[in-house]
Amino acid sequence: xxxxxxxxxxxxxxxxxxxxxxxxxxxxxxxxxxxxxxxxxxxxxxxxxxxxxxxxxxxxxxxxxxxxxxxxxxxxxxxxxxxxxxxxxxxxxxxxxxxxxxxxxxxxxxxxxxxxxxxxxxxxxxxxxxxxxxxxxxxxxxxxxxxxxxxxxxxxxxxxxxxxxxxxxxxxxxxxxxxxxxxxxxxxxxxxxxxxxxxxxxxxxxxxxxxxxxxxxxxxxxxxxxxxxxxxxxxxxxxxxxxxxxxxxxxxxxxxxxxxxxxxxxxxxxxxxxxxxxxxxxxxxxxxxxxxxxxxxxxxxxxxxxxxxxxxxxxxxxxxxxxxxxxxxxxxxxxxxxxxxxxxxxxxxxxxxxxxxxxxxxxxxxxxxxxxxxxxxxxxxxxxxxxxxxxxxxxxxxxxxxxxxxxxxxxxxxxxxxxxxxxxxxxxxxxxxxxxxxxxxxxxxxxxxxxxxxxxxxxxxxxxxxxxxxxxxxxxxxxxxxxxxxxxxxxxxxxxxxxxxxxxxxxxxxxxxxxxxxxxxxxxxxxxxxxxxxxxxxxxxxxxxxxxxxxxxxxxxxxxxxxxxxx
Numbered sequence: 001x002x003x004x005x006x007x008x009x010x011x012x013x014x015x016x017x018x019x020x021x022x023x024x025x026x027x028x029x030x031x032x033x034x035x036x037x038x039x040x041x042x043x044x045x046x047x048x049x050x051x052x053x054x055x056x057x058x059x060x061x062x063x064x065x066x067x068x069x070x071x072x073x074x075x076x077x078x079x080x081x082x083x084x085x086x087x088x089x090x091x092x093x094x095x096x097x098x099x100x101x102x103x104x105x106x107x108x109x110x111x112x113x114x115x116x117x118x119x120x121x122x123x124x125x126x127x128x129x130x131x132x133x134x135x136x137x138x139x140x141x142x143x144x145x146x147x148x149x150x151x152x153x154x155x156x157x158x159x160x161x162x163x164x165x166x167x168x169x170x171x172x173x174x175x176x177x178x179x180x181x182x183x184x185x186x187x188x189x190x191x192x193x194x195x196x197x198x199x200x201x202x203x204x205x206x207x208x209x210x211x212x213x214x215x216x217x218x219x220x221x222x223x224x225x226x227x228x229x230x231x232x233x234x235x236x237x238x239x240x241x242x243x244x245x246x247x248x249x250x251x252x253x254x255x256x257x258x259x260x261x262x263x264x265x266x267x268x269x270x271x272x273x274x275x276x277x278x279x280x281x282x283x284x285x286x287x288x289x290x291x292x293x294x295x296x297x298x299x300x301x302x303x304x305x306x307x308x309x310x311x312x313x314x315x316x317x318x319x320x321x322x323x324x325x326x327x328x329x330x331x332x333x334x335x336x337x338x339x340x341x342x343x344x345x346x347x348x349x350x351x352x353x354x355x356x357x358x359x360x361x362x363x364x365x366x367x368x369x370x371x372x373x374x375x376x377x378x379x380x381x382x383x384x385x386x387x388x389x390x391x392x393x394x395x396x397x398x399x400x401x402x403x404x405x406x407x408x409x410x411x412x413x414x415x416x417x418x419x420x421x422x423x424x425x426x427x428x429x430x431x432x433x434x435x436x437x438x439x440x441x442x443x444x445x446x447x448x449x450x451x452x453x454x455x456x457x458x459x460x461x462x463x464x465x466x467x468x469x470x471x472x473x474x475x476x477x478x479x480x481x482x483x484x485x486x487x488x489x490x491x492x493x494x495x496x497x498x499x500x501x502x503x504x505x506x507x508x509x510x511x512x513x514x515x516x517x518x519x520x521x522x523x524x525x526x527x528x529x530x531x532x533x534x535x536x537x538x539x540x541x542x543x544x545x546x547x548x549x550x551x552x553x554x555x556x557x558x559x560x561x562x563x564x565x566x567x
Contacts (some may be wrong), residue, residue, distance in 0.1 A: 040218040061246040065265040097293035104141040105165035106150040110346035119329040119370040121178040138181040175358040194283040206316035212258030228304035279310035291318040297327040360385035366438040396492035503558030507543035
């Protein structure tokens with residue numbers, strides 16, 4: 001057994017699973033990821049897509065085979081610890097252990113949370129695409145001060161409230177096409193592990209007990225601040241560190257909090273109480289992946305103090321504790337200020353997808369590099385919605401033409417089509433291998449989509465030799481890439497219709513009202529009332545409804561409202 005695993009003390013009640021040297025065995029019942037969700041009014045299309053994607057998560061997707069055949073052998077990932085991109089090398093060949101800090105379940109999740117879990121879902125998908133067997137652990141914090149405060153406010157049991165919001169979070173992840181993690185531990189199921197780890201830290205002399213509280217002594221860990229770059233003297237009490245005059249150093253943080261009146265508690269060697277926030281993730285990551293694993297991730301706000309404290313605790317408990325890559329995503333901002341519940345400037349995922357398709361929100365989130373801040377605005381969401389409509393409408397029309405031509409196809413395609421596909425392959429490989437540059441991949445979709453539209457709608461394209469073969473090859477490579485990005489729906493037509501429904505909702509119109517306007521405009525044109533005709537077109541365009549004239553008549557599609565286009 002490797003030296004770095006010897007120090008892990010197997011825990012009595014919950015066996016270590018998903019060890020980096022194991023074959024990622026099926027987790028026990030209390031650690032099982034969710035298989036089904038009780039979703040109220042959850043869109044059937046999204047659930048079908050999630051089921052399809054989840055069923056393929058246990059093995060390499062055959063749909064990505066052509067992409068994988070050309071993949072870049074090297075993958076560079078930014079490491080917050082070293083502050084530079086590093087060549088990704090897992091501890092165990094062919095296997096990856098990844099832990100991402102999950103939500104504190106006391107309310108509906110906002111789009112800042114959405115960005116975290118969409119970002120790491122893309123990383124999860126890409127690692128699987130590269131052929132790695134990934135054990136992805138994403139926890140729930142279901143024991144916390146915020147949960148207790150909210151439960152008291154609602155006069156509800158804290159664990160019951162937390163369970164309810166865990167299910168709400170599952171629904172949000174299904175909407176956003178985030179695959180279920182391999183393991184989904186909860187704090188309330190891991191008290192023995194947490195207590196065991198605190199004992200180990202105390203035994204090493206890195207913590208102390210005061211009146212039933214246990215504090216970590218930062219003075220005992222010389223490397224404290226290595227992740228965040230903060231100096232110990234910068235950590236003043238009251239600034240993200242609880243004020244307590246009993247502490248030896250104001251920066252010391254709680255490992256165990258003694259029970260207070262009316263709060264949930266668990267028995268421990270130090271008396272009844274509950275764990276501090278930071279020790280929870282250290283214990284759950286060790287219980288599921290061991291003390292040494294590949295990737296630990298979360299939002300940039302977790303660098304300090306949460307991840308800094310996790311490093312100190314885990315290293316104090318085990319001398320060989322080591323995470324190879326610390327990965328953090330940037331903030332979602334509103335008017336250049338971080339979106340957060342504490343600031344009150346947040347939008348929940350539910351609020352956003354009430355008016356915009358979840359896939360539009362997902363495209364918006366990956367349309368900026370995961371480490372860069374992204375500014376939330378209606379303009380950005382309208383633009384993302386317009387883009388996904390164009391993508392899926394193009395692929396739907398392509399699919400329909402291919403369905404109508406069932407004759408046997410040749411294996412070859414024209415050289416210019418092959419060049420287009422090869423360039424797209426290379427752009428995908430190079431961009432994703434360079435620290436997941438998803439915006440470049442999204443931009444590179446333009447050429448193959450334009451080529452499909454040329455083949456479908458232009459005179460020259462319709463006469464193209466090997467036209468069906470070209471369409472099939474282009475649709476295949478685009479759908480393969482969309483699958484890696486988490487943007488592949490179970491059906492193009494259904495999404496196109498849903499995008500139109502969302503556009504009508506934003507415009508506060510029914511389709512019958514739009515069709516009536518189209519009839520009025522058609523009559524005005526027939527009567528040569530061009531001023532009236534233009535006014536109707538402009539009126540609808542201002543509401544995000546674009547009219548498309550063709551020899552077969554006038555149709556409509558969603559578009560960015562005129563006022564927002566000007567912005």
